[in-house]
Amino acid sequence: MSKHCEILEIEGLHVSFQDGHSSVTALRDVGFTIQKGKTLALVGESGSGKSVTSLAIMGLLPNNARIESRRMRFYPVADGDALDLDRLKPKTMRELRGRRIAMIFQEPMSSLNPLYSIGDQIGEMLLLHEGLDASARKNRVIEILELVEIPSAAQRYNAWPHEFSGGMRQRVMIALALVCKPSLLIADEPTTALDVTIQAQILDLMRRLQSELEMSILFITHDMGVVAEMADDVAVMYAGQIVERTDTRKLFSAPRHPYTQGLLASIPRHGRARNQRIVPIPGSVPSLRAMPPGCSFAPRCSFSETQCRVESIDLLEPAHGHLSRCIRMDKVPANG
Amino acid sequence: MAAVVLIVLTVAFVIVRLAPGDPASLMLGPDATPEEAAELRARLGLDRPIAVQYFTFIANAVRGDLGDSLYFNQPVTKVLALRAEPTVFLALLSLIFALIVAVPIGIYAAYRRGSFFDQSAISAAMLAASVPSFWTGLIAQRWLATEYGWFPASGYGGPDADFLSRMAYLILPSFVLGIVNSALILRFTRASMLDVLGEDYIRTARSKGMGEARVVLRHALRNAGIPIITVVGLTLALLVSGAVVTERVFNIPGMGNLVVNAVLRRDYPVIQGTLIVVAVLYVLINLVSDLLYLLVDKRVRY
Numbered sequence: 001m002s003k004h005c006e007i008l009e010i011e012g013l014h015v016s017f018q019d020g021h022s023s024v025t026a027l028r029d030v031g032f033t034i035q036k037g038k039t040l041a042l043v044g045e046s047g048s049g050k051s052v053t054s055l056a057i058m059g060l061l062p063n064n065a066r067i068e069s070r071r072m073r074f075y076p077v078a079d080g081d082a083l084d085l086d087r088l089k090p091k092t093m094r095e096l097r098g099r100r101i102a103m104i105f106q107e108p109m110s111s112l113n114p115l116y117s118i119g120d121q122i123g124e125m126l127l128l129h130e131g132l133d134a135s136a137r138k139n140r141v142i143e144i145l146e147l148v149e150i151p152s153a154a155q156r157y158n159a160w161p162h163e164f165s166g167g168m169r170q171r172v173m174i175a176l177a178l179v180c181k182p183s184l185l186i187a188d189e190p191t192t193a194l195d196v197t198i199q200a201q202i203l204d205l206m207r208r209l210q211s212e213l214e215m216s217i218l219f220i221t222h223d224m225g226v227v228a229e230m231a232d233d234v235a236v237m238y239a240g241q242i243v244e245r246t247d248t249r250k251l252f253s254a255p256r257h258p259y260t261q262g263l264l265a266s267i268p269r270h271g272r273a274r275n276q277r278i279v280p281i282p283g284s285v286p287s288l289r290a291m292p293p294g295c296s297f298a299p300r301c302s303f304s305e306t307q308c309r310v311e312s313i314d315l316l317e318p319a320h321g322h323l324s325r326c327i328r329m330d331k332v333p334a335n336g
Numbered sequence: 337m338a339a340v341v342l343i344v345l346t347v348a349f350v351i352v353r354l355a356p357g358d359p360a361s362l363m364l365g366p367d368a369t370p371e372e373a374a375e376l377r378a379r380l381g382l383d384r385p386i387a388v389q390y391f392t393f394i395a396n397a398v399r400g401d402l403g404d405s406l407y408f409n410q411p412v413t414k415v416l417a418l419r420a421e422p423t424v425f426l427a428l429l430s431l432i433f434a435l436i437v438a439v440p441i442g443i444y445a446a447y448r449r450g451s452f453f454d455q456s457a458i459s460a461a462m463l464a465a466s467v468p469s470f471w472t473g474l475i476a477q478r479w480l481a482t483e484y485g486w487f488p489a490s491g492y493g494g495p496d497a498d499f500l501s502r503m504a505y506l507i508l509p510s511f512v513l514g515i516v517n518s519a520l521i522l523r524f525t526r527a528s529m530l531d532v533l534g535e536d537y538i539r540t541a542r543s544k545g546m547g548e549a550r551v552v553l554r555h556a557l558r559n560a561g562i563p564i565i566t567v568v569g570l571t572l573a574l575l576v577s578g579a580v581v582t583e584r585v586f587n588i589p590g591m592g593n594l595v596v597n598a599v600l601r602r603d604y605p606v607i608q609g610t611l612i613v614v615a616v617l618y619v620l621i622n623l624v625s626d627l628l629y630l631l632v633d634k635r636v637r638y
Contacts, residue, residue, distance in 0.1 A: 058543060105539065
């Protein structure tokens, strides 16, 4: 065991987008830590900044993005040196991308290039990062296709993306992401576009591969069910901020932010009493261009008071290892 | 494809016979005597039943016999063959010129969408497409040829000029034609690249850790290729048939000039023959671009 057990530490990440003369802030003071071999789930509604966070880590934000951070530290290999992702040269970042930090996306149907065979596309990773020749590439590709349980992998080497179903394509994407054995996998809603049964298979596969390859996962999702299934730790995002951060068990048993409680209360659950209704969160996510002063959740929060709407709220630590961006959390019943 | 050629032949056959009145007296003009007209009718086989005429025409055309030119007293195919070289090379050179200019600029403009470069490229393309080629041609002739003497001003060299010196006469006209056509190719390349660069698989390609050049040229350009090939094929076909004005301005003895003169001389067999040859060229160019699709997109099956 090395002296540090983190693989990625992020602190004070701000991202804004220049749009002509105005600028829109997408992320404010985002910070979290991913432990080696563990899964951190980043949860939130659409537009909360989950994908921007992941693209910032990958260094793939568009040119009009302005990124500031106190710390974006990545430990690519055990015992190896730390890398400051925010200070890397583009070339070093490129070598890292795909090789040490890999990514899978939400839309398996459109994330593969339709004009190259899957063997080609997975093999390209090995060409880029390991410089393998064609036959060595082919062996490795077939190996990884077998690992992600694609039936008759050797025959599928030359198959085209359109010959695969959605679930199979997501397996291909996972194979592509994992072929260089990255230490961190960023999964941006990898199962959102899939049928429920396929979704369970993919989650299963990811868990198995995670322990086999000893990698960490940043799992981006809006699905609390998937969080419960996959994550060791959870960070809940709202309007570009992390509003609550803790381990999964604590989050589900004693959420300390009204937004998290709202999220949990709005999940339909089997075994819930007939008369107990699903409680939606009133209102909608504020626009990034018109962020309310103070707590950005205050306008939708039934516990908010004047104080909440005045100044921005810091992350507080009500219990060890449990952070919440709420000044009223003592008034909030723990099992909302 | 054979069907298309047959239809073209039929249309060419019908058009000449659709002209009001007797084609033979039309061809000879108002001053011809009835005897002359009758003689010409016999020579062209116009006195025979229409079905016989049709089948003779098709059978001859298939064997490469498109009749004789009334003005040159030579087989139409021979007359056309002599004029095809400058036209074909003019078309090819201006296409190459247009491709060299338009495709890289189109790709880069799409890549730097909204930048100063992009906006300048679009404006330049708009300007190039709006200026008629005879004007560009005359200006280029006036300055680049006459004033600076960098290029020959017009013509196609003497009868004994070798291939390279003949090509030298085509540089300026190809440049003029190329500019006009590069505008269309540039806009298509840019639009097609813009579509593709927004695709999810481009994001995937970037996440794999490759350089931007590889992302754009290997992952994007190939997907943008099919619309580009289509427009390039159409452009080439238009160049072969549409260089009339440029050939006139630069006095190049090509098919465009030939057909204009043939119209003025009422040389119907030549008009008919040019129509057929150009149509067959269209078909061939389409075939070639279809074959190129196969090369770009291995999924395409015919």
